[in-house]
Amino acid sequence: MLNYSAILFDFDGVLCRDRFYTHTLIPEYQSIVDWIQKHIFGDAELCARWMRGEIDSRGINNTIATACGVESGWLHTQFLESVRKMKLDEQVVSLVKELKIKGIKVGLVTNNMDVFSEITVANHKLSKLFEVIVNSSDYGMLKKDNYGELFDVVLAQLNEDVQNTLMIDDSSAVVELYRKKGGEGFLYTLKQFSQLQKFLLS
Ligand SMILES: [Mg+2]
Incomplete structure (x- = not known):
């Protein structure tokens, strides 16, 4: 007892x-997911700031969109949808x-x-x-x-x-x-x- x-x-x-982004970006945008894996989730200090609420998801997605050459609003929508699919x-x-x-x-x-x-x-x-x-x-x-x-x-x-x-x-x-x-x-x-x-x- x-x-x-x-x-x-x-x-x-x-x-x-489940992981963020994967449900909506794979397989078509595998290269973006790879970039995110390396530069966002591979950066422990950045993730810590995100999880302390010091940066928000929109800011993270702006960073990714700029680096990967995609539209930030589009990426943010894909991100939110991937979270809903977890x-x-x-x-x-x-x-x-x-x-x-x-x-x-x-x-x-x-x-x-x-x-x-x-x-x-x-x-x-x-x-x-x-x-x-x-x-x-x-x-x-x-x-x-x-x-x-x-x-x-x-x-x-x-x-x-x-x-x-x-x-x-x-x-x-x-x-x-x-x-x-x-x-x-x-x-x-x-x-x-x-x-x-x-x-x-x-
Ligand atoms: Mg855990």
């Missing part, structure tokens, strides 16, 4: 594995629902971009699934920033103490940080779904 009163889920790599991992969604039935509070905490709050939350009715959703770009900090202050934000909203909680994340650095803060961490990869299910529901 689980003794956590709240469980936190990461988004990318746990609830979703799919969730339904087996993880079912697991979240089962935890709620057991009376466990569930929260979502994600290093993410403006479009997560603007599109993804409504698109997948995430506010119905999770009691609390905390997106880094709405708070100007990543999970690792200020000794994990983003976790303090989500725990305060859930009215929970860290020691009664579990964070499920695909980043070992995040899991380590969460353990340092006094919570439990589960380092997740897709291969471990059955193990996670067993751990949470048996």
Whole structure:
């Protein structure tokens, strides 16, 4: 029997594995996707600023459009459409629902971009699934920033103490940080779904 009163889920790599841009730009614009992969997602500091809300998606798309010689408005539309086409991992969604039935509070905490709050939350009715959703770009900090202050934000909203909680994340650095803060961490990869299910529901 689980003794956590709240469980936190990461988004990318746990609830979703789809990538930005790919659903609309591949195969026709593979070269733009390659450029984005190298110069945007390959630039950790730029992505960190995007996920802290210091730059918005329109600004990112302006940069890409200029470099790749395409129209910025067109690219932004393709980008938004690709975000709308992202799919969730339904087996993880079912697991979240089962935890709620057991009376466990569930929260979502994600290093993410403006479009997560603007599109993804409504698109997948995430506010119905999770009691609390905390997106880094709405708070100007990543999970690792200020000794994990983003976790303090989500725990305060859930009215929970860290020691009664579990964070499920695909980043070992995040899991380590969460353990340092006094919570439990589960380092997740897709291969471990059955193990996670067993751990949470048996
Ligand atoms: Mg992740």
